[in-house]
Amino acid sequence: MTKPAEVTRSTTGGIGESPLRPDGALKVRGEFAYSSDLWHEDMVWGVTLRSPHPHARIRSVDLTEALRVPGVHAVLTHQDVPGTNRYGLEHADQPVLAVDLVRYHGEPVALVAADHPETARRAMKRIKVDYEVLTPVSDAEHAVHGDGPRLHRDGNVVRHVPIRRGDQNATAPVVVHGVYEVGMQDQAFLGPESGLAVPAEDGGVDLFVATQWLHVDQRQICYALGLPADKVRLTLAGVGGAFGGREDLSIQVHACLLARHTGKPVKMVYNREESFYGHVHRHPAKLYYEHGATEDGRLVYVRSRIYLDGGAYASSTPAVVANAATLGFGPYNVDNVTMDCWGVYTNNPPCGAMRGFGAVQAGFAYESQMDKLAAALGMDPVEVRVRNAMSEGSTMPTGQVLDSAAPVAELLRLVRDRPMPAERGELDLRAMPGGVSNTTHGEGVVRGVGYAVGVKNICFSEGFDDYSTARLRLEVLGGEPAATIHTAAAEVGQGLVTIEQQIVRTELGIQQVTVHPADTTVGNGGSTSASRQTYVTGGAVKAACEAVREKLLKLAVTRFGEPRANLTPAEIVSVLGTEVIEETVEWRHRPTTALDPETGQGFAHVQYGFAAHRAVVDVDVELGLVKVVELACAQDVGKALNPQAVVGQIHGGSVQGLGLAVMEEIQVTEGKVRNPSFTDYLIPTILDTPPMPVDVLELADPHAPYGLRGVGEPPTISSTPAVVAAIRAATGLALTRVPVRPEHLTLEEPR
Amino acid sequence: MRLNVTVNGEPRQAEDVWPGESLLYVLRERLGLPGSKNACEQGECGSCTVYLDGTPVCACLVAAGQAEGREVRTVEGLAEGEALDRVQQSFVDAGAVQCGFCTPGLVVAAHDLLARVPEPTDPEIREALAGNLCRCTGYEKILDAVRLAARR
Numbered sequence: 001m002t003k004p005a006e007v008t009r010s011t012t013g014g015i016g017e018s019p020l021r022p023d024g025a026l027k028v029r030g031e032f033a034y035s036s037d038l039w040h041e042d043m044v045w046g047v048t049l050r051s052p053h054p055h056a057r058i059r060s061v062d063l064t065e066a067l068r069v070p071g072v073h074a075v076l077t078h079q080d081v082p083g084t085n086r087y088g089l090e091h092a093d094q095p096v097l098a099v100d101l102v103r104y105h106g107e108p109v110a111l112v113a114a115d116h117p118e119t120a121r122r123a124m125k126r127i128k129v130d131y132e133v134l135t136p137v138s139d140a141e142h143a144v145h146g147d148g149p150r151l152h153r154d155g156n157v158v159r160h161v162p163i164r165r166g167d168q169n170a171t172a173p174v175v176v177h178g179v180y181e182v183g184m185q186d187q188a189f190l191g192p193e194s195g196l197a198v199p200a201e202d203g204g205v206d207l208f209v210a211t212q213w214l215h216v217d218q219r220q221i222c223y224a225l226g227l228p229a230d231k232v233r234l235t236l237a238g239v240g241g242a243f244g245g246r247e248d249l250s251i252q253v254h255a256c257l258l259a260r261h262t263g264k265p266v267k268m269v270y271n272r273e274e275s276f277y278g279h280v281h282r283h284p285a286k287l288y289y290e291h292g293a294t295e296d297g298r299l300v301y302v303r304s305r306i307y308l309d310g311g312a313y314a315s316s317t318p319a320v321v322a323n324a325a326t327l328g329f330g331p332y333n334v335d336n337v338t339m340d341c342w343g344v345y346t347n348n349p350p351c352g353a354m355r356g357f358g359a360v361q362a363g364f365a366y367e368s369q370m371d372k373l374a375a376a377l378g379m380d381p382v383e384v385r386v387r388n389a390m391s392e393g394s395t396m397p398t399g400q401v402l403d404s405a406a407p408v409a410e411l412l413r414l415v416r417d418r419p420m421p422a423e424r425g426e427l428d429l430r431a432m433p434g435g436v437s438n439t440t441h442g443e444g445v446v447r448g449v450g451y452a453v454g455v456k457n458i459c460f461s462e463g464f465d466d467y468s469t470a471r472l473r474l475e476v477l478g479g480e481p482a483a484t485i486h487t488a489a490a491e492v493g494q495g496l497v498t499i500e501q502q503i504v505r506t507e508l509g510i511q512q513v514t515v516h517p518a519d520t521t522v523g524n525g526g527s528t529s530a531s532r533q534t535y536v537t538g539g540a541v542k543a544a545c546e547a548v549r550e551k552l553l554k555l556a557v558t559r560f561g562e563p564r565a566n567l568t569p570a571e572i573v574s575v576l577g578t579e580v581i582e583e584t585v586e587w588r589h590r591p592t593t594a595l596d597p598e599t600g601q602g603f604a605h606v607q608y609g610f611a612a613h614r615a616v617v618d619v620d621v622e623l624g625l626v627k628v629v630e631l632a633c634a635q636d637v638g639k640a641l642n643p644q645a646v647v648g649q650i651h652g653g654s655v656q657g658l659g660l661a662v663m664e665e666i667q668v669t670e671g672k673v674r675n676p677s678f679t680d681y682l683i684p685t686i687l688d689t690p691p692m693p694v695d696v697l698e699l700a701d702p703h704a705p706y707g708l709r710g711v712g713e714p715p716t717i718s719s720t721p722a723v724v725a726a727i728r729a730a731t732g733l734a735l736t737r738v739p740v741r742p743e744h745l746t747l748e749e750p751r
Numbered sequence: 752m753r754l755n756v757t758v759n760g761e762p763r764q765a766e767d768v769w770p771g772e773s774l775l776y777v778l779r780e781r782l783g784l785p786g787s788k789n790a791c792e793q794g795e796c797g798s799c800t801v802y803l804d805g806t807p808v809c810a811c812l813v814a815a816g817q818a819e820g821r822e823v824r825t826v827e828g829l830a831e832g833e834a835l836d837r838v839q840q841s842f843v844d845a846g847a848v849q850c851g852f853c854t855p856g857l858v859v860a861a862h863d864l865l866a867r868v869p870e871p872t873d874p875e876i877r878e879a880l881a882g883n884l885c886r887c888t889g890y891e892k893i894l895d896a897v898r899l900a901a902r903r
Contacts, residue, residue, distance in 0.1 A: 020843055027851030028839035028858055030786015030826035037785035118769060190790040190798060190852040190886050240790070240852030241886050272791040430874045493850025493887050644846040644892075651889030652849065678795035678884065686890040687881045 014506035015706060018644035021498050022515060023491075035210035035237035036194035040265035043196065044073050045117040046251070046258045047268070049110040049124045050277055051102035054138075054312075054347040054671025056131040058100050058109070065126035066112060071119040073262045075127065076111040080257060083226030087249055089216065089352070093152060094313040096224050096253045102131070103151060103312035104349050105672050106277025113258040113266055136347035136671035140309035141286055143344045151312070151345045158310050158343040159318040161325035163600030165397050166336030172292030172300035176372040180289070180365040181737040183665035184309075185282040185656075187354050188683050191240015193278050194269040197255035204231030205256045210239040212246045213527040214488045214520050224253045225260070229520075232256070236518040242492035243656070244353030245279040247529055248315050276676035280315045280352030281666055283308040283343070285324070285361035289369045297377050297384045301336035302329050302369075306362065308343045308351070315352030317343035322462060322595060323358030326604055329397050330366040331408045331455040332388040337397045339600065347671040353529055355656060356716040359456045364660075364738055367452040367721030371728065381725065382416045382451050385409075389453075399601040402608060404709075405699035407636050411612035412453055414634035414695045420449075421616055421630040421691070433618055433625035435687055444622035447629070450725025453612040454717025457605035458710030459532040463594045466532070466606075469523030470500075470540035471516075471584040472548050474508065474576070481572040483508060485544070486516035489525030489537040494712060495645040496533050500541050502641060507545030510569055523586060531609060531710025534641060539705040540587035547583035555579070590703055607701060611635035611714035613654065613722035616690075619730040624742030626662050626727060628688070631655075631719065634695035638709030643696070650694050650715045657719025659684045662727075665739050756818045758782060759828030765815075774818045775799045775810035778825060786826040786855050790884070797883030800856035801825045807863045809882075826855035829862060838862045841900035842893075849887035857883045861897045870901055 013019035026032040063075045078085050078097040085099065086092040098109045110127050114120035137148050143156040150156060195209030204227060211217050214234045221232050239246070251268040258266040270278045288305040306324050310317035325341035356363070370388075374381040389408035395401050424445075429436045433445060460466035471486040483504050491497045501513040518525065525537050552575060556564050559575045567575060595602040616629040633650050640646045663682040667674040675681045700707025720738055728735050733748050754765040754777060765781040775792070778784045778801070788798035792811045799810040802824035810823075829836040835843070838861050848854050857880060864871055864879040871879065876897045885893060 018846065021848060023851070024843035024848050025835060025839075027848050027854050028826075028835060028842050029830055030784075030855040032851055034785075034788070034852065036789055037779070039780075039783075039785075116769065118771060188886055189850070190788070190796060190884065191850065192789065239850060240788075241850040243886070269789065271789075272793060272795075428874055430878055436878070493852075495849065648846050648849060648888055648892055651891045652887045653889075655889035656886075677793060678791045679793065683884060683886060685881045685884060686877045686893065689890045692889060692891055 011505045011509055011511050013502060015502045015641045018642050019498060019502065021495060022501060023497060033238050034191050034240050035208065036192055036269045038196040038208055038237060038267060040196060040198060043265040043267050044113045044115050044262060045120050046111055046113045046255055046266045047117065047120040047124050048108045048254060049127050051098065051105060051107040051109055053102060053131055053133050054105040054136040055134040056102050057134060058098060058102065059130040059132055061110065062128040066123040069119060069123040069126065071115045072112060072123045073264065074113045074258055076257055076261060080261060081224060083224045085224065087220040087224055087253065088314055089248060089316050090318050091314040103347055106349065111254050111258055113262050138346055138348055138671050140307045140344040140346055143346050144307065144342050151347065156345045158314050158345060159321045161321050161341045161595065161600055162598065163325055163337055163339035163397050165399065168338055170292065170301040170336040173295050174293045174376055176291050176369060176376050178289045178369050178372055179736060180287045180368055182285040182361045182364055183739055184284040184668060185354060185660050185664050186276060186666050186681060187243035187245030187279065189241030189243055189245055192270045192272065192275045193250035195237060195251050195255055196265060196267045197259035198265045199259045199263055202231065204233065205259055206233045207252060207256055208235050208237040209252055210237050210246060212242050212490050212492060212529055214490065214518060215524040216527065217249060217252050218520050220249055221253050221256055225256055234520045236490055239490060239492040242528060243355045244357065244529060247353045247527060248280050250278045272678055273676045276666065276673060280350045282354035283310060283320055283351040283361065287361065287365035289365050291369045291373050293373055297379050297387050299332055299334040299388050302334050303338040304328055306341040308361065309346055309348055310343045311346055311348040311350035313350045315350050317352065320358040323457060324362045325600060326398050327359045327455055327457065328362040328366065331390045331453055331610055333390055333394055348668050349673060355653060356456065356713050359454065359717050360720065363454040363717040364721050371725050382412050385412055385453060398595065398604055400603050400605065404701040404703060405636055406608065406610060407697060407699060408453055408610055411610055411634040411636065412451065415451065415612050415614035415632045418614065418632050418693060430687060433620040433627040434623065439623055439625060440620050444620050445618050446621050446730040448617050448619060448726040448730025450615045450722045450729055452718040452721035452725060453610065454714060456609045456713045456717055458609050459530055459535055459589055459606040461592055461605045463592055466526060466536060467586050467588040468525045468537040468540040469584065469586050470537065470544040471522050471582065472544035473580060473582040474548050475580040476573050476576050479573065480512055481510040481569050482512040483510060484514045484516050485541055486522045487525045487537050487540065488518050488520060488522050489533050490518060490528040492528050494649065495642060496537065498645065499534050499538055499641055503538055503541045504545055507542060508549060509566065510572065531712040534708060535704055535710055536589060539589065540585055542705050543587040544583050544585040547585050548581050551581045607704060607709060609709050609714040611718050613718045615722040615726040617723065617726040617730060619727055619745065621731055621745065624745030628658055628690045628723060630690045631658060632693045633715050635714055636697040636699050636709060637711050638701045638704060639698050639707040640696055641706060641708055646696060646711050647694050649711045651692050653712060653715035654692055654719045655684050655689050657716045658723055660738055661720045661723035661740060663739050754815055754818065755820060757822045758784065759824055768815050770816060772815045773811050774813040774815055777815045778810060784825055784827050788852050788855055790852060797860060798853050798856040800859040802859065807859055826859055829858065836862065837903040838865065838900045841896040841903065845892050845896035845899050847888060847892040847896035853883060853885040857885065857893060861900065865901055
């Protein structure tokens with residue numbers, strides 16, 4: 001157990017402050033090297049031929065014409081995969097290149113390398129693939145219970161998680177039912193999938209790539225290439241956002257294959273359309289809920305069935321299913337729960353990790369139910385939530401007791417008690433639903449207010465051995481003590497590199513800290529996901545500092561003849577002289593356990609994060625257009641290691657939730673993606689985004705380094721249901737599906 | 752074809768340009784200026800915003816040949832040596848940079864706004880930057896950055 005840190009150092013830029021990002025100046029100058037910016041003498045360009053069909057048998061592939069195009073260096077198919085033609089985060093069920101069957105629209109079939117990207121694309125179009133088109137399986141619920149084809153050897157269910165706790169036949173005087181749907185959301189990170197693979201003289205390959213987890217990429221690449229780990233070396237290139245979409249492989253194996261085949265460095269960069277095919281998305285979901293409560297609004301039971309559409313391959317579906325199930329009742333006390341949650345194979349695009357990871361889908365449904373319950377009881381929606389709110393000591397539906405702060409009621413009160421935004425003043429089209437399209441001057445515009453709260457697990461769960469590695473080097477450079485911190489943890493924009501510097505400054509009391517580029521020459525840093533890097537890699541960096549300090553203090557005894565508790569920078573210089581102290585430490589958070597396969601009981605999660613939102617919207621009820629006026633958030637972060645970055649995470653997560661509420665959906669018809677562009681897949685612009693006041697609570701978690709609580713995901717859970725609740729308040733409509741579209745607001749029957 | 756273009760004040764030539772290439776491709780892949788970003792390559796995200804004869808444009812929508820004989824100023828041409836432009840410095844100071852992929856385009860767009868409107872209101876900032884997508888920040892700290900730059 002760790003006490004919240006007391007910072008009494010002479011250094012600046014330690015934890016609790018908001019020092020400037022070490023990569024900030026490079027980024028604003030346009031000089032930061034992203035994965036798509038890389039260049040190598042004599043490099044060629046790789047492109048991917050993808051299936052136009054969601055489900056088809058491949059009868060034959062003819063490469064003749066493609067190989068004849070001048071400037072082409074290689075055209076590869078599955079026959080050129082030297083190792084095992086299978087990869088996957090949890091199940092190796094996905095071919096590197098399709099063999100005789102394609103299971104989704106956009107599945108990679110062949111690769112081309114050429115000396116100009118346009119040459120490669122033109123050659124790619126000359127590859128002749130003879131497909132026998134099959135009927136796609138496109139409905140997840142039907143895939144579980146129906147009589148359609150089996151898409152994988154073991155059937156169509158990737159995972160089923162049941163939860164049974166309390167009286168399974170409980171009854172209650174007030175009952176509300178609901179069926180909810182969540183559309184397929186895309187991470188829409190701005191930096192496209194890209195990287196550079198350089199063949200090495202030792203028969204190996206050096207890959208520079210944007211990813212969320214170098215070592216899990218390395219493992220999968222080795223498997224596909226049939227190479228040992230020392231022959232596949234990865235370095236993190238600049239990452240243009242991630243949000244879960246870079247957990248699965250994209251160009252990694254393909255670029256390495258082409259590089260080894262051509263003997264040349266190979267650059268691959270997806271364009272935006274290909275990016276929509278090239279990474280997994282948020283699982284679309286159908287969710288059935290029944291809530292039973294007493295007449296004074298206390299939950300008696302909740303029963304739920306959730307279907308998560310995993311698409312063609314497993315990706316991280318098993319973990320998403322566990323999250324949706326275990327977090328699927330929300331942060332509410334309820335003794336009697338029944339849950340069945342399925343993750344399913346279909347011929348839709350593969351789905352996996354996206355910020356919020358299963359908790360988002362469930363959050364929309366259970367919060368919609370809480371509003372429905374409030375309406376049935378004639379009770380205030382905040383009051384019904386507060387009445388059932390979990391707190392420290394509450395028991396989760398898994399039987400896990402919350403053993404640190406869980407300020408659910410306080411977060412709700414914070415957003416409720418904020419002053420309301422001003423009423424609309426003088427006409428400004430930019431503040432209107434429809435904006436400068438000039439669709440209304442206020443006629444038909446109704447204001448609504450909605451609330452929601454959510455819960456997210458932090459770090460990896462269910463007994464996973466979740467750790468990170470940090471190597472810290474301390475020496476004297478230019479007369480000053482200087483540290484270099486080296487991890488394999490991926491900076492994707494969140495600011496981990498700043499946090500690493502801050503921790504070293506605080507722990508060692510020195511100013512100069514350099515972050516070494518992340519690569520696989522140091523041990524596993526774990527994934528940049530599950531809101532875990534500040535916790536786990538932060539924990540590893542702190543532990544490495546402690547190991548270095550221990551050695552330093554031993555040296556100090558020799559130097560000063562007596563033990564010292566702390567050393568000033570000048571004393572560190574004097575103690576070290578020309579010596580270098582280097583320590584590498586693996587650090588783990590406390591262990592978790594698996595879920596019982598029958599009852600879903602277990603100490604499955606390391607930590608829980610909570611956030612609440614209040615949304616204020618203006619709706620043009622005649623045209624079905626929505627303007628979010630304000631989106632206030634309150635979140636407990638345990639300890640804000642970098643307050644500016646914390647608020648940045650809360651803003652960013654809130655807006656991704658807003659996007660899911662009112663605009664973001666990959667539209668899939670019979671397995672085909674209809675809108676793979678930023679013209680047709682809309683993400684919020686600065687005009688769609690409202691002011692977002694934030695309350696940050698710092699209630700230390702005694703189990704976590706510095707008491708911190710993971711920040712990135714919780715605001716993504718409650719944002720969507722709060723916005724939809726506000727639209728419901730304005731319109732009186734039931735609105736059971738997100739994103740809410742204009743036709744839902746103008747053509748639906750009132751509830 | 753051979754392309755002659757003045758970039759950040761310097762006359763440049765690019766050889767063997769395929770006529771289908773965009774100005775963005777020429778800047779990034781032929782002239783060694785990858786600061787302008789390739790996030791959508793269809794004019795929706797604004798990440799490749801550059802000045803073309805003083806007017807901000809999406810470089811991905813400009814055919815290379817259209818830039819012949821003209822002046823381009825990219826994000827790499829805003830700072831004076833080591834000193835960042837006030838817009839760049841404000842983006843760093845305000846925490847408006849996370850992954851940073853949208854940043855070059857936003858910096859150029861904000862730079863243009865402040866040249867035209869020295870003290871913009873919030874709705875003016877929002878309108879001016881509505882063509883630049885950011886996925887990380889929720890835009891709040893970008894607004895802070897532009898307000899801060901306007902004060903400097």
